[in-house]
Each structure stands twice: as C-alpha cells, then as structure tokens.
Amino acid sequence: MSEKPEVPPAIDIDDIPVNTSGNLSLENVVASRRRLLKGSLGLALGSFLSPALSGCAAPPRHTAELSLAGAIGFTSVPVQQAVDFDQVIVPPGYTARPFFSWGDAVENGASPWRKDASNNWQEQMLQAGQNHDGMAYFPFDDAINDHGLLVINHEYTNPTLHPQGPTMTVDDAGVIRRPVDEVKKEQAAHGISVIEIRRDTEGQWQRVKSSRFNRRLTANSPMHLTGPMAGTDYLKTAADSTGTRVLGTINNCSMGVTPWGTYLTCEENWSNYFVNRDAQDHAQRATHHRYGIAQGNNSYKYQWSSVDPRFDATPQENLDHGGYVNEPHRFGWVVEIDPFDPQSTPKKRTAMGRFARECATLSVAEDGRMAIYSGDDTRGEYLYKFVPDARFDPKNPDRDCLDKGTLYVAVFHSDGRGEWRALVQGQGGLTPRNGFFTQADVLVNTRGAADILGATPMDRPEWVAVHPQTREAYVTLTNNVERGVKSDQPIDAANPRRENHHGQIVRWRETDNDPGATTFSWDIFLLAGRRAESGVPKHEQGNINGDIFSSPDGLWFDHHGRLWIETDYDDEEQPYQDMGTNQLLCADPVTREVRRFLVGPRGCEITGLTATPDGKSLWLNVQHPGISYPASDGKTRPRSTTVLVTRDDGGIIGS
Ligand code: FEO
Ligand code: CA
Ligand code: CA
Numbered sequence: 001m002s003e004k005p006e007v008p009p010a011i012d013i014d015d016i017p018v019n020t021s022g023n024l025s026l027e028n029v030v031a032s033r034r035r036l037l038k039g040s041l042g043l044a045l046g047s048f049l050s051p052a053l054s055g056c057a058a059p060p061r062h063t064a065e066l067s068l069a070g071a072i073g074f075t076s077v078p079v080q081q082a083v084d085f086d087q088v089i090v091p092p093g094y095t096a097r098p099f100f101s102w103g104d105a106v107e108n109g110a111s112p113w114r115k116d117a118s119n120n121w122q123e124q125m126l127q128a129g130q131n132h133d134g135m136a137y138f139p140f141d142d143a144i145n146d147h148g149l150l151v152i153n154h155e156y157t158n159p160t161l162h163p164q165g166p167t168m169t170v171d172d173a174g175v176i177r178r179p180v181d182e183v184k185k186e187q188a189a190h191g192i193s194v195i196e197i198r199r200d201t202e203g204q205w206q207r208v209k210s211s212r213f214n215r216r217l218t219a220n221s222p223m224h225l226t227g228p229m230a231g232t233d234y235l236k237t238a239a240d241s242t243g244t245r246v247l248g249t250i251n252n253c254s255m256g257v258t259p260w261g262t263y264l265t266c267e268e269n270w271s272n273y274f275v276n277r278d279a280q281d282h283a284q285r286a287t288h289h290r291y292g293i294a295q296g297n298n299s300y301k302y303q304w305s306s307v308d309p310r311f312d313a314t315p316q317e318n319l320d321h322g323g324y325v326n327e328p329h330r331f332g333w334v335v336e337i338d339p340f341d342p343q344s345t346p347k348k349r350t351a352m353g354r355f356a357r358e359c360a361t362l363s364v365a366e367d368g369r370m371a372i373y374s375g376d377d378t379r380g381e382y383l384y385k386f387v388p389d390a391r392f393d394p395k396n397p398d399r400d401c402l403d404k405g406t407l408y409v410a411v412f413h414s415d416g417r418g419e420w421r422a423l424v425q426g427q428g429g430l431t432p433r434n435g436f437f438t439q440a441d442v443l444v445n446t447r448g449a450a451d452i453l454g455a456t457p458m459d460r461p462e463w464v465a466v467h468p469q470t471r472e473a474y475v476t477l478t479n480n481v482e483r484g485v486k487s488d489q490p491i492d493a494a495n496p497r498r499e500n501h502h503g504q505i506v507r508w509r510e511t512d513n514d515p516g517a518t519t520f521s522w523d524i525f526l527l528a529g530r531r532a533e534s535g536v537p538k539h540e541q542g543n544i545n546g547d548i549f550s551s552p553d554g555l556w557f558d559h560h561g562r563l564w565i566e567t568d569y570d571d572e573e574q575p576y577q578d579m580g581t582n583q584l585l586c587a588d589p590v591t592r593e594v595r596r597f598l599v600g601p602r603g604c605e606i607t608g609l610t611a612t613p614d615g616k617s618l619w620l621n622v623q624h625p626g627i628s629y630p631a632s633d634g635k636t637r638p639r640s641t642t643v644l645v646t647r648d649d650g651g652i653i654g655s
Contacts (some may be wrong), residue, residue, distance in 0.1 A: 071560065071561070071562055071588050071590075071654075071655070072562065072586050072588055072593065072595050072654060072655075073654065073655045074091040074093070074094070074586075074595065074597060074654060075091045075092055076091065076546075076547050076595040076596045076597070077089050077090065077091055077596050077597065077598065077599055078580075078596075078599075079578070079579060079580030079581070079583075079596070079599065080580045080581045080599045080602075081577065081578070081580045081581075082602075083572075083602065084602065084627065084634070085580075085581055085599075085601060085602045086601045086602060086625070086627040086628055086629050086632045086634070087601055087629070087632055088598060088599070088600055088601065088622065088629070088643055089598065089599050090597065090598050090645055091597060093647060093648050093649065094645060094646070094647055094648065094653075095645070095646055095647075095648060096598065096643050096644070096645045097643065097644055098629075098630035098641045098642075098643055098644075099205065099207075099619065099641070099642045099643060099644040100128060100132075100150070100152070100193075100195065100207060100641065100642035101113070101128065101630060101639040101640065101641040101642070102127075102128050102129065102130045102131075102132075102189070102639040102640045102641070103119065103124075103127045103128060103639060104127060104128045104207070105126065105127060105128075105209070106126060106127060106128055106193050106194075106195060106214050106215070106216050107125075107126040107214055107215065107216055108126075108210055108214070109126055110123070110126035110127050111123040111126070111127070113127060113639075115636055115637060116163050116637075117160060117161060117162055117163045117637060118163055119185075120181065120185065121181055121184035121185035121187075121188045122188075124185050124188040124189050125188040125216060125218060126216060127216075128152075128154070128193050129154025129157075129188070129189040129190055129191055129192075129193065129216070129218070130154055130155075130156070130157045130158055130160075130161060130189045130624075130639075130640050131154055131155040131156050131157065131158065131623050131624055131640050132152050132153070132154060132155075132607070132608055132621035132622075132623055132640045132641065132642055133152075133153040133154070133155040133252065133253050133254065133607050133608055133621060133623060134152075134153045134252070134253060134254035134255030134265065134266070134359065134607070134608050135150065135151065135152045135153065135255070135608035135609070135610050135619060135620075135621060135642065136150075136151050136255060136257045136263055136610045137149070137150055137610040137611065137612060137619065138150075138151065138257075138261065138263070138339055138340070139612065139613060143198075143199075144612070144613050144614075145612040145613055145614045145616065145617070146198060146199040146612075147197075147198040147199070148196075148197055148198075148612070149194055149195065149196055149197070149213055149339045149340070150193075150194075150195050150197050150610075150619065150642070151192060151193070151194050151255075151263045151337070151339050152192065152193045152194075152195075152608065152621070152642060153191075153192055153252035153253065153254070153255060153265055153608070154189060154190055154191055154192065154193065154252065154640075155190075155251055155252055155253055155268070155623070156190065156250075156251055156269075157186045157189045157190065158624055160637050160638060160639075161185060161186060161189055162182055162185070166178070166182060166186075167179050167182055168303060175306065176303045176306060177303075177306045177307075178303045178304070178306045178307055179307075180307040183302075183303075183304050183306075183307050183308060186219075186302065186304070187218055187219035187220055187248070187304070187308075188216075188218050188219070188220075189218075190218055190219045190248070190249075190250050190251070190252070191216060191217040191218040191219060191221065191248065191249060191250075191252065192215075192216070192217040192249070192252060192263075192265055192337065193215070193216055194213055194214060194215040194216075194217075194337075194339045194342070195207050195208070195211070195213075195214050196208040196211035196213045196214060205617060205644055212342060213339065213340070213342055214342075215339075215342045217248075217249065217337070217346065218248060219247070219248035219249070219250050220247050220248045221247065221248050221249070221346070222245065222246075222247060222345060223245075223246050223247070223248065223249065223335065223345060223346045223347065223348055224244060224245060224246075224345050224346070224347045224348065225243065225244050225245070225246055225330060225333075225347075225348045225350060226244075226347045226348065226349060226350065226400070226403050227349050227350035227351035227352075227402070227403040227404075227443075228350055228351055228403075228439045228440055228443060229243075229329075229350035229440050229443055229444060230243060230244045230350060231243045231244055232438075232440045233321070233326075234287075234326055234329045234440055234444045235326060235329055235330055236320075236321040236326060237310065237320075237321050237323070237324050237325075237326050237327050237330075238316075238319040238320045238321055238322075238323050238324060239310065239324075241320060241321065246330040246348065247310070249265060249267055249331075249335050249346070249348075250267060250270050250273055250331060251267055251268045251269045251270045251272070251273070252265045252266065252267060252268070252335075253266050253267075253268035253269075253357070253358050253359070253377070254266055254268075254358050254359035254360075254462070254463050254554070254607075255359060255360065256334070256359060256360035256361050256362055256372060257362065258336075258362060259362070259364055259392050259394070259397070260392070260397035260399055261338070261339075261340060262336050262337060262338050262339070262399075263336070263337045263338075263339055264334050264335070264336055264337075264360040264372075265334075265335045265337060265346075266334055266335075266357040266358060266359055266360055266374070267331050267332050267333055267334075267335065267357055268356050268357055268358055268377060269356055269377075270328070270331035270332055270356075271291045271292045271293045271294075271328065271331075271332075271356070272292075272294075272301055272302065273302050273304055273311050273331075274288075274293045274294070274305070274311055274312075274313045274327065274328045275293065275294045275295070275296070275305055275311070275312060275313060275314065276288050276293055276294070276295055276313045276314050276315075276325070277295070277296065277312075277314040278314050278315055279295055279296075281314070281315050281325075282295040283295075285325075286445050286448050287328070287329060287444050287445050288313065288328060290445060290447050290448050291328065291332070291354075291355075291356075291447065292378070293313060293328055309323070309324060310324045310327045311324070311327065312324055313325050313326075313327055313328050329354070329444050330348070331354075332354035332355055332356065332357060333348040333349060333350055333352065333354060333357070334348070334349045334352045334357065334360045334372075334374075334402065335347065335348050335349070336348075336349055336402060349402040349403060350403075350443055351386070351402065351403050351404060351405055351407065351443070352372065352374070352386045352402060352405075352407060353374075353384060353386070353407045353423065353443055353446035354443060354444055354445075354446050355374075355376040355381065355382075355384070355446050355447055356376050356377050356378050356381065357374050357375075357376065357377075358374065358375040358376070358377040358461060358462050358463060359373070359374055359375060359462070359463045359464055360372050360373075360374050360386075361373045361374070361463070361464040361465065361466055361473075362466070363466040363471050363473060363510075363515050364392055364515070365471070365513070365514070365515050367391060368391030368392040368393055368394075369387075369391050369392075369514065369515045369516055370387065370388050370391065370392055370401075370515055371385045371386070371387050371510070371515035371516065372385060372386045372387075372388075372402075373385050373464040373466070373473055373475070374386070374464070375458070375460075375461025375462055375463070375464060375475060375476075376447070376461060377460050377461060377462050377478070378460065379459070379460055379480045379481075379482050379483075379489065380457035380458070380480070380482065380483075380486070380488060380489040381447065381457065381458065381460070381461070382409050382410065382447070382450050382455040382456070382457065382458060382461070383409070383410040383455075383456075383458055383461045383464075383475060384407060384408065384409050384410070384446075384450075385407075385408050385410070385420060386402075386405055386406070386407050386408070387405050387406050387408065387515060387516045388401040388402060388404065388405035389401070389404045389405050389406075390404065390405075406422050406423075406424060407422070407423040407424075407443070407446070408420035408421060408422050408423065408518070409421055409423060409450040409453055409455040410455060410456060411453075411454060411455055411456050412456045412492065412493065412494035412506075412522060413493075414492065414493040416493075416521055416522060416523060417519065417520070417521055417522075418508060418519065418520045418521065418522050419518060419519055419520075420517070420518045420519070420520070421453040421454070421455065421518075422518070423442050423443075423446065423449050423450065423453065424439070424442070425437070425438055425439045425441065425442050428452070428453050429452045429453065430442050430449050430452060430453070434452055435448075436449065456492065456494060456495075457488065457489050457495070458477055458480075458494070458495060459477035459478070459479060459480035459483055459495045459500050459503060459504065460477060460478045460479060460480050460503075461475050461476070461477055462475070462476040462477070462478045462552070462553045462554070462555070462568075463475070463476050463553060463554050463555040463556070464555065465555040465556050465557045465563065466557065467557055467561060467563075467589065468557055468558075468559060468560075468561055469561055470509075470513075471510070471513055471515075472507050472508070472509050472589075473507060473508055473509075473510075474505055474506070474507040474525060474555055474563065474589075475505070475506050475507075475555070476503065476505055476552040476553055476554075476555045476565070477494075477495065477500075477503050477504050477505070477506060477552075478503045478551045478552060478553050478568065479500050479501055479502060479503040479550070479551050479569070480495065480500045480503075481499050481500065481501060483495055483497065483498060483499065483500045484497070484498030484499060484500075485498065485499055494506050494522065494524070496524070496527075497527070497539050498539050499539050500539070501529070501539075501540055501550065501551075501575050501576075502527070502528040502529035502530070502540060502542055502550040502551060502575075503528045503529075503550065503551050503552050504524055504525075504526065504527045504528060504552075505524070505525040505526050505528070505552055505555070505565070506522060506523070506524055506525065507522065507523060507524075507525045508520045508521065508522035509521050509522075525587075525589070525592065526542065526543060526544055526545075526587075526592060526594070527541075527542040527543045527544075528542045528544060528548075528549055528550050528551065528552055529541055529542025529543075529544070529548070529550060530542060530548060530550075530575065530578065530579075531548060537575075540575050544594050545591070545592045545593050545594060546587075546593045546594035546595055547585060547594050547595055547596040548579065549565065549567050549579060549583060549585055549594070549596070550567060550569045550575075550576050550579050551567050551568050551569035551576075552565050552566070552567060553566055553567060553568035553605070553607060554566030554568075554584075554606065554607045554608065554609055554620075556609040556610075558611060558615055558653070558654060559611075559613065559615050560615065560652070560654075560655065561589065562586050562587070562588065562589075562654050563586070563587040563588075563589050564584060564585070564586055564587075564597075564609055564654075565584070565585045565586070565587060565594070566582075566583075566584050566585075566605075566606040566607050566609060566620070567579075567582045567583050567584075567585075567605075567606060568582060568605040568606070568607065569582065571602060571603065572602075572603075580599060581599050581600055581601060581602050581603075581604065582599070582600050582604055582605050582606045583596055583597075583598060583599045583600065583606060584596075584597045584598040584600075584606050584609070584620060585597060586654050597654065598620070598645070600622050600625070600629075601622065601625040601626065601627060601629040601632070601638075602625070602626050602627055603624065603625055603626015603627060603638075604622045604623055604624055604625040604626065604629070605622075605623040605624060606620060606621070606622065606623075607620070607621045607623050608620055608621030608623075608642070609621075611653065614652070615652040615653055615654075615655075616646065616647065616650060616651065616652055616653065617644065617645075617646055617653075618644070618645045618646075618653045619642050619643065619644055619645070620642070620643055620645065621640065621641070621642050621643070622640065622641045622642075622643055623640050624638075624640055625638040625639070625640070625641070626638060629641065
C-alpha cells in the first residue's frame with residue numbers, strides 16, 4: 001500500500017507576476033517528415049486540410065457568416081465544489097482515462113515510477129516529467145487517426161517530485177543551498193516528452209514501448225541558438241564562446257505546430273530560475289530587471305544556482321564573457337523541435353523575440369503567407385505576432401523560415417481597430433538614442449522595445465487560437481488583479497475591468513485576412529466571471545451565455561470550428577469557489593454559447609489540448625492535481641497526467 005504523501009500538495013507556482021512594468025487546422029494538417037520527404041505533402045494533406053489552407057473552398061470572411069447550428073452536442077457537466085473532489089468527469093456517453101503520467105516510462109531502459117518519489121535523477125531523465133502543459137498530436141501517414149506521436153511540455157516541478165519535498169538549507173553566509181541530486185532531478189523533470197502512440201487490435205490507444213521516437217528533452221539537452229541573435233555577444237557565456245549552443249529549455253508552457261511538421265515549444269517563466277546578486281548591475285541591465293530576474297537571495301524559487309553556476313547571472317569579471325551574466329538571454333524563445341527525427345537538435349528561434357512566451361500559434365493563408373501569434377503572460381505585458389519572410393510552400397518548405405521575418409506588437413484602439421507595430425531597429429523610436437543600435441538590441445529586450453512602440457498592456461495573454469475556416473484569432477486574457485489599480489495598467493477597451501479576477505477572450509480579424517497585415521479589427525468575445533446577479537460585485541460579473549467559468553487559459557479550435565476553453569484559477573480561493581474545480585468548456589463562436597465539457601480534480605489546472613484529425617480521440621492535460629489523481633485513492637501522491645477522451649459510440653468529440 002502506498003503511504004499518504006507527506007509533502008504539501010502541488011500548487012501552481014507558475015503564473016506569479018515577475019515584474020512591475022485551435023490552431024487545430026494546423027495540428028490536423030501537420031505532415032509527417034516522411035511525407036515531406038516524399039514531396040507529396042499537398043496531395044497527402046488534401047483529405048484533412050482545413051478549407052482555409054487547402055483553398056478548396058472560399059473561406060467565409062467572418063466567423064459570424066458561418067453556420068454552426070447544433071455544433072455543440074453534449075450535455076454539460078456540473079461544477080464540482082467538494083474539497084475532496086479527485087476525479088475527471090465528462091458528459092454522458094464519453095469516457096476519460098489517464099493515459100500518460102509523471103514518472104511513466106518514455107525512453108528505453110526507464111524504471112517504473114515509484115510512489116514514494118524515490119526515483120533518482122538518472123531515472124527521471126528517462127521518465128515523463130512533471131506539470132504536463134502544451135501538447136500536440138502528430139499523425140503518421142500510415143494511419144493518421146490511429147498512429148502518431150504525442151509531444152508534451154513539462155512546464156515546471158512541484159514539491160511532490162521529492163520524497164519529502166525540496167531540501168533548502170542556509171549556509172553561514174546566508175546563501176540558500178540545495179542538494180545537487182535534487183536539482184538534477186528537477187532539471188530532468190523539465191522539458192518535453194515525445195511518445196509514439198497507436199491503437200491496438202481492440203481499437204484502444206496504447207503508448208508504444210521501445211519506440212525509436214520516444215524521447216526526453218530536459219533542462220540539460222543540447223540545443224542551438226539561431227537567427228539574428230546567434231553569435232552575438234549577448235549570448236556568449238563562460239561555457240559557450242560561440243553564442244550558438246545552449247543547454248536545455250525550461251518552463252515550457254504552451255506551443256505551436258508548423259505545417260512542415262515541427263513542434264514549437266515556448267519558454268514562459270524562465271526568469272524564475274535565475275538570480276543576479278549585483279544590485280547595481282541588476283538595476284542598469286534591462287535584459288534582467290525588465291524580465292523579473294531576481295536581485296538577491298530569497299526571492300527566486302528554484303535556487304538551482306547554488307549547485308549549477310549557469311543559473312547565477314551575477315557578473316563575474318574573472319570569467320570569460322562575465323561568467324553567466326548572459327545565460328538568461330538564452331531563454332525566453334520559441335524552440336523548434338522535429339519530433340520525427342529523434343537525433344535532431346532543437347533550435348531556439350531568436351528572430352521571434354524574447355519574453356515570457358505562452359504560445360506560438362500559426363495562421364496560414366491559402367497562398368502560404370503566415371503569422372505566428374504569441375502572448376507574453378505577465379500582468380500588463382503584450383500580444384505579439386511574427387511574420388516570416390517566406391511563405392509556406394508544401395512542395396519545398398523552408399525549414400529555417402522562422403529565422404527571418406518581422407516581429408510585431410499589438411496596439412488595441414478603443415474604436416475596435418488595432419495596429420501591429422514592427423519591432424525593427426531604426427523604426428518607431430527603436431534607435432540608438434533609445435539604446436537600440438542593432439536588431440539584437442531589440443530582440444534581447446523585446447519588452448523594452450515594445451514599451452517604446454506604445455503597445456497595449458494586456459490582462460496576461462495566454463493561448464491564441466485561430467479559427468480553421470475564417471482565420472479569426474482569439475486570445476485568452478486570463479486575469480489581472482492589478483488592472484485599474486496600478487497606474488501603468490489603466491482600464492482600456494480591450495481590458496475593461498478593474499481588478500480583473502476572471503479574464504476575457506478577445507478576438508481579431510486581420511485586414512483583408514492577410515496574416516502580414518499591419519492593422520486589424522477586434523472585439524471582446526466574452527467576459528468570463530460570475531453571473532450578473534445581486535450580491536456579485538460588478539467587476540466580477542461576466543457576460544457568458546451558458547456555463548460560467550473564470551480565468552481562461554488554454555484555447556483551441558477543433559477541426560469543425562468549435563472553440564475549446566481551458567481554465568486555470570485557484571479553486572480554493574474566493575472569488576472562484578462557486579466555479580468549482582478547473583474545467584474544459586466548449587464555445588460556439590457564432591452563438592457564443594458556452595457549455596462545460598469536463599471538470600478536473602481539486603487543485604489542478606486543465607491545459608494542453610489536441611486531437612486526431614478525425615476529431616474522435618482527444619487528449620488534454622491535468623496539471624498539478626492536488627490530492628491523489630490519477631490514483632484517486634486519497635493517499636497516492638498526485639501526478640500530472642495526460643487524459644484521453646473518447647466517445648463511447650466512436651463519434652466526434654463535442655458534436
Ligand atoms: Fe504557463 Fe501562462 O501559463
Ligand atoms: Ca497557461
Ligand atoms: Ca494560467
């Protein structure tokens with residue numbers, strides 16, 4: 001029998017502000033590498049391309065022109081408010097089962113997960129990491145709905161990683177010390193898992209053991225830095241005089257999928273892992289303080305620097321390139337991974353900018369023009385898009401096209417119009433007078449450059465989803481209790497509520513439906529929150545047509561144009577208690593009806609959403625459950641888990 005865990009339950013330590021200042025159309029059109037190599041992409045994709053990308057039908061210009069009557073076909077599930085609720089509930093006629101949990105075997109030779117968390121760091125390197133987040137299904141072309149790769153981000157670690165939680169001691173100099181084996185285990189539990197999955201002869205999805213595709217990437221896996229920053233002094237450290245080679249990726253939050261078959265993992269709250277103890281240097285180094293890197297000992301949480309010098313970004317004159325003062329510049333990027341080539345080295349694409357990046361959601365026009373949308377999830381930060389110079393050519397895709405293009409930041413005007421302002425050195429005040437001498441100066445301090453351009457501070461932009469037919473884009477603005485409270489975050493039309501506890505979903509249309517447009521029109525799709533009734537404070541009232549929720553985070557369009565919304569709020573705190581536990585909802589973008597599809601166990605966040613091209617198998621992530629899920633026995637240590645949802649009659653999920 002397992003013991004009741006003696007460590008504190010997992011908490012979401014991810015979305016703490018650090019400074020004071022869908023997409024299904026593509027997931028479903030993603031081609032396998034083999035298909036690309038055969039040069040038959042256009043043909044192979046024809047059967048499941050969205051109309052927008054295939055060009056086989058003229059797409060409606062606006063979502064409101066679509067006919068989606070009866071699009072949502074399930075019975076909504078009720079909120080769960082019991083303090084000991086420890087399950088996943090889906091509508092009648094559906095089944096949800098745990099599929100892939102922290103500690104499950106990934107690479108060959110992996111040890112079984114031990115309930116007391118006594119697996120060492122070497123074992124953890126071969127097992128699933130913690131805090132499953134963004135995720136995507138990549139089909140094999142032999143059986144696109146029955147055989148694929150599942151790629152899963154492991155965002156951060158919980159106290160549950162260690163038998164008794166993390167060990168922290170304070171030495172005589174007042175410096176916090178960590179045991180090296182614990183830090184190595186935490187680093188091994190970060191990163192990404194790639195697992196091969198297929199249906200067995202009974203039609204049940206199974207993880208394929210001993211697959212050559214199964215792979216773990218961690219905080220110590222070799223990666224390349226590419227694009228305009230590569231080789232610049234900003235990226236050189238005592239360990240890398242080339243400025244092109246970096247170890248690992250951390251705090252991998254949401255993601256994107258490219259039509260050339262790669263996965264884009266996004267580095268979000270990476271700044272929490274670094275410290276700069278030199279107060280004077282910290283104050284003058286915008287690439288540190290504008291990104292919330294800690295100044296001092298106790299305010300940063302992982303304390304990896306006590307045993308791993310590259311996380312100590314204090315300048316050191318006796319070491320080449322100042323030691324590791326530049327190491328934080330090597331994080332905050334989009335990292336491109338080819339899941340079909342286990343030997344490939346991931347690439348950090350610096351042209352796309354550096355911030356606390358939530359997602360990298362592609363929009364691709366019929367003629368191959370592209371935009372990639374990203375939120376910077378910190379209170380009062382911005383919404384960005386990157387427009388590659390190259391168009392997507394199915395016959396001959398430019399696999400390094402993310403290294404060349406233009407980065408823009410969004411301005412939301414109060415009249416429903418918007419602008420994308422280019423982050424290009426020499427333009428719009430990004431000049432030497434303001435400290436921007438090169439494009440590298442702009443990219444390494446993307447936030448500072450966006451400040452100068454007058455970007456609109458947003459209520460924590462999380463995921464972006466692009467409608468598979470119209471290419472309208474939607475962004476979750478999860479919440480922002482500082483809105484209207486802090487003078488640098490005044491209320492505005494796109495962020496209209498003071499002390500915003502519940503968040504909103506904003507959508508926009510590019511002018512002429514051009515992904516590269518520099519103007520757009522926008523509206524608020526919905527304000528999340530409690531029902532507008534007496535006793536509910538005005539600033540907590542939403543306008544949801546249907547089942548209520550708070551703090552939208554994950555956002556994804558299925559192949560049929562249903563909008564799926566995942567939530568992330570503290571289910572034990574007011575004003576969230578009447579929402580119950582975190583959940584997955586489905587919205588009709590035409591009628592704006594919202595229906596609750598799934599509720600998760602107490603303490604979790606619901607995130608990561610992907611499906612097979614036929615829409616009949618769907619995976620989502622239960623991140624940091626608080627009690628004992630998936631064992632749900634009240635005593636086994638909880639594990640972040642990928643959950644598989646299917647319909648009992650084999651039908652399309654949500655219809
Ligand atoms: Fe990792 Fe903003 O969520
Ligand atoms: Ca998120
Ligand atoms: Ca969140």
